[in-house]
Amino acid sequence: MIDQALLEKLERLALHWNRSLPGSIGGRKTSRFPGPGQEFLDHRNFHHGDDLRSVNWRAYLRLDKLFLKMFQIEPRLPVRFLLDVSGSMSTGSPAKIEYAKRLTAALCYIGLVRLDAICIQPFRESLIESLLCGGGRHRFQPAANFLSSFQAEGRTSYLQVARQFASLYPQRGLLVVISDFLDDEDASRPLQYLAEFGHELLLLHIIAPEDRQPQWDGDMELVDSESGRHLELSLDQNARHAYTQAWDAHARRLQDLANRNGGKYVAVPTDTQIEEAIFGPLVQSGGLQ
Amino acid sequence: MFLLNLTAVEFLAIFTALSGIVVGLYLLNRSRKKQVVSTLRFWTAAQQSIATRQRRRIQQPLSLLLQLLSLLLLLLALAQLRFGSRENSSRDHVLLLDTSSWMAARSAQKTLLAEKTLLDDAKAKARAYLKALPSTDRVMLIRSRHSPVRHYVERDRDRCSVPSISRVPEPLPSICSRPSPSLTNPSQVSNPGEIVYIGTGRPDPATQLQKPCESCP
Numbered sequence: 230m231i232d233q234a235l236l237e238k239l240e241r242l243a244l245h246w247n248r249s250l251p252g253s254i255g256g257r258k259t260s261r262f263p264g265p266g267q268e269f270l271d272h273r274n275f276h277h278g279d280d281l282r283s284v285n286w287r288a289y290l291r292l293d294k295l296f297l298k299m300f301q302i303e304p305r306l307p308v309r310f311l312l313d314v315s316g317s318m319s320t321g322s323p324a325k326i327e328y329a330k331r332l333t334a335a336l337c338y339i340g341l342v343r344l345d346a347i348c349i350q351p352f353r354e355s356l357i358e359s360l361l362c363g364g365g366r367h368r369f370q371p372a373a374n375f376l377s378s379f380q381a382e383g384r385t386s387y388l389q390v391a392r393q394f395a396s397l398y399p400q401r402g403l404l405v406v407i408s409d410f411l412d413d414e415d416a417s418r419p420l421q422y423l424a425e426f427g428h429e430l431l432l433l434h435i436i437a438p439e440d441r442q443p444q445w446d447g448d449m450e451l452v453d454s455e456s457g458r459h460l461e462l463s464l465d466q467n468a469r470h471a472y473t474q475a476w477d478a479h480a481r482r483l484q485d486l487a488n489r490n491g492g493k494y495v496a497v498p499t500d501t502q503i504e505e506a507i508f509g510p511l512v513q514s515g516g517l518q
Numbered sequence: 519m520f521l522l523n524l525t526a527v528e529f530l531a532i533f534t535a536l537s538g539i540v541v542g543l544y545l546l547n548r549s550r551k552k553q554v555v556s557t558l559r560f561w562t563a564a565q566q567s568i569a570t571r572q573r574r575r576i577q578q579p580l581s582l583l584l585q586l587l588s589l590l591l592l593l594l595a596l597a598q599l600r601f602g603s604r605e606n607s608s609r610d611h612v613l614l615l616d617t618s619s620w621m622a623a624r625s626a627q628k629t630l631l632a633e634k635t636l637l638d639d640a641k642a643k644a645r646a647y648l649k650a651l652p653s654t655d656r657v658m659l660i661r662s663r664h665s666p667v668r669h670y671v672e673r674d675r676d677r678c679s680v681p682s683i684s685r686v687p688e689p690l691p692s693i694c695s696r697p698s699p700s701l702t703n704p705s706q707v708s709n710p711g712e713i714v715y716i717g718t719g720r721p722d723p724a725t726q727l728q729k730p731c732e733s734c735p
Contacts, residue, residue, distance in 0.1 A: 320555060437556070441632065450550040450553070454555075468565075471563050
């Protein structure tokens with residue numbers, strides 16, 4: 230799925246998130262939240278129920294007041310890849326699903342090298358079978374095999390997926406959504422729901438060239454790849470321009486949503502090489518360092 | 519201006535029929551191209567922008583016109599368009615029939631009734647040639663003798679000149695290797711056509727074949 234030369238280049242990258250989220254120990258980014266760590270952070274007043282082992286007894290002897298020591302932690306956050314494998318991802322040349330799978334595999338490898346806890350969660354109309362992996366680059370091959378097994382089929386329902394995701398994964402973390410965000414309903418509300426739940430969003434918008442700027446002309450019968458609905462149109466330059474404007478408005482809404490909630494939005498055209506996409510827009514957006 | 523092979527009515531009828539087929543195929547070939555897309559959401563905005571415009575009947579009129587024009591030119595070529603009047607458009611042909619003694623040889627074709635000679639074959643070929651000519655053309659039949667004998671063949675539209683050819687006598691001593699100057703003088707021919715020779719092509723070995731005239735091609 231990914232050649233060895235690219236894997237070697239990916240080892241110097243790391244997934245980046247801005248928020249300080251609580252998590253278990255073993256991570257690599259310092260959190261502003263205190264926890265059971267090794268490096269001293271600060272003191273606070275002792276409250277009923279606090280752990281007595283964390284009381285600074287020297288300060289108590291001097292001041293006759295109980296103070297609790299707080300320590301800095303580097304939480305190990307879960308990194309979850311929400312991969313769209315619905316029917317709309319089958320369009321394009323190359324198909325968007327193939328590009329999305331390769332991109333997911335590359336990001337998964339980056340997380341595994343940094344010992345992040347990776348969860349690959351494909352979805353269509355609902356969440357389907359997921360894969361948990363972590364603990365080093367030697368766990369990459371099972372993840373790649375898992376990604377290769379999926380085909381683009383079925384319909385999409387972001388609202389249902391968001392509800393299921395929030396109930397299935399209560400722990401907040403970095404949520405990387407890899408999709409074309411082409412739902413019959415608006416995808417903004419479910420994504421806003423996930424952002425308000427506490428996840429940090431990294432939206433990777435997979436774009437086929439004909440998704441934004443179709444080059445078709447004349448009398449066309451358009452068929453929806455998911456629902457199978459037909460639409461008869463006579464296309465000309467004005468019609469294509471109106472379509473592109475509507476599509477751009479949709480992309481802007483997604484970008485505004487990500488920025489508004491402290492996340493990131495990256496548009497990834499499928500005619501861009503994976504390496505260029507990772508070392509270009511993804512690194513520039515701050516999603517990778 | 520007139521058409522050699524068709525009448526005006528026939529030409530118009532054929533052109534109308536073929537044009538109708540071409541235009542019908544052109545209009546019927548309007549099947550919409552099918553294209554699978556990721557979503558139809560954004561196409562509704564495009565649909566609104568084109569809702570007021572009617573679907574054009576013919577999208578590439580120039581292509582249709584060029585097809586009809588090429589069809590017209592092809593039909594004109596088949597009908598053999600001629601300028602001038604039909605009465606002045608006939609051509610004069612010369613049919614040179616070899617009646618030398620070579621033609622008494624037995625023919626390779628055999629019939630049940632009698633053995634055929636080369637002269638019989640030549641006559642049959644001459645009749646076939648006369649049948650193929652347009653009815654307005656004139657033919658001068660020349661029987662090759664020591665001095666050639668000329669016959670102007672009167673051709674009816676429905677009959678070829680069977681009597682003229684049938685009256686050709688049996689083979690004579692030799693073919694005339696020096697045709698008469700008046701026969702081959704192009705200035706005597708109003709509208710030159712073809713010179714057709716039917717025979718064995720074996721002159722007297724003692725004589726030399728000469729070019730019919732200096733100005734002949």
